[in-house]
Amino acid sequence: MSASGLAGASLRLLAASGSVIALLVGWEALARSDVVSDFLLPQFTVVASRIAEDTLSGTLPVQLGLTLWRALAGFALAGVIGVGIGVMMARNKAAAWFFDPIVSIGFPAPKIAFLPVFILWFGLFDLSKILMTAFAAIFPVIVATAAGTEGVDKYIVWSARNAGASGRNILYEIILPAALPQIITGLQVALPISLIVTIVSEMVMGGEGLGGTMMVAARFADSVGVFAGIVQIAIAGYVLIKAIELVRRRLLVWHQETQQIATF
């Protein structure tokens, strides 16, 4: 990075942290004024000290860990199976025939409607939450992988075959790397979906995890608890989404791109 680029970046960072601080100060001021009651909007300092308390007592790390484990386990399942199905659809006529109508209907449908079905089949614990998350997150991965795999230049595949590469080699050395940008785009769409769905599952099924904790707080009119939950979840979401962007830049240093991705 050049010196001027560095200066620009630090300026942007300053502006960004400035407006976040402004938001927090505005929150605190609004909460302290008589415009809204403490119940509707507790002061940020009170919420922050609740978060600190919960962190020190160890409850927050446990709840956050449970939520992240479910969301990421579901996300990982969706990633692995979704890439598998997507590659199969692009490379195999029978697989394309079988999965195409399922994916074209399933992709835009609100999968969360199946939540009571998952509860009925898999109970109220981790398994049903993880499978529900995977089911909701898998469709964008399949669609992106199939499109990416289909778009791989066939001449590259042919020349690799000509050079004596096996089908397995072609898959791992040519097709997957060439489709990787689109596969990661699919994963970037799937990640926020995983978080959203895991949290809703926790809210509906109750029990441990940030979603369940927030719902209990709302039922007991503990607004500090609800806002603490929102801040925690917002931070967790932010970190995860920045992390996957970082992974993308790392894996795709060889790839030129500027595209923005539309996600939830």
Added chain:
Amino acid sequence: MTAFLWRYSPLFLIAAAWEIAPRSGMLDAALLPPFSEVMAAMARLIIDPGLYVHAAASLMREIAGLGLAVVVGVGLGIVMAWYAPVRILVNPLVRCIYPMPKSALIPVMIMWLGLGHLAKIGLIFMGCLLPVIVSSYNAARGVETVLIWSAQNAGASRREILTEIVLPASMPEILSGVRTALALSFVLLVSSEFLMAREGLGYMIAFLGEGGIYDAMFATVLLVSGIGFAADRAYLAFTRRALAWRA
């Protein structure tokens, strides 16, 4: 017609497997009622006026929340792209809040707006607002400067450039952002109706599930998925129309 049947033939296979598995005892019929029973329950639901009360409640929330988010979001996104002071103030906030999993807003909406229509409309509005702002902002920022320069050269005012150049040029990306918001709005609608409602299709699914009326529950789940799918297809047809001038 035959092409259509061939394309969707896997669905008939799945329906057949769904019928056979519980009937043959491979799967517990209590956990998966045979497909024919689910279809019979669907037929009973469709002639029952109660379904339409729930569907109307859901539809009203959906349209109000999403409509509001689109109007406010597109406006804010374009203003952010067009006026530097707004961009400097608002953009970092949007970037910071955008990745928040939107379902975390459900408990706040319960506290702020209670258990009625308003809470769901507020949830859908808040949840869909950010994706719409971000896509409109990116779209308006991405308009080719050459277009704007030539309009300026031809003597267009700032206002004319905004309405005649920037808005049409960014329409495709704005519309695709709204499609994302449409999908999200259904997720938020159904989720909030699971959690806090006395009416609506999501409430109906949860209610039937808790009551153990599984054939009707499966029928409603299929119905809601079908509505989400149909809404997406209708929206795609609408965008093709709206963008027909580009061809």
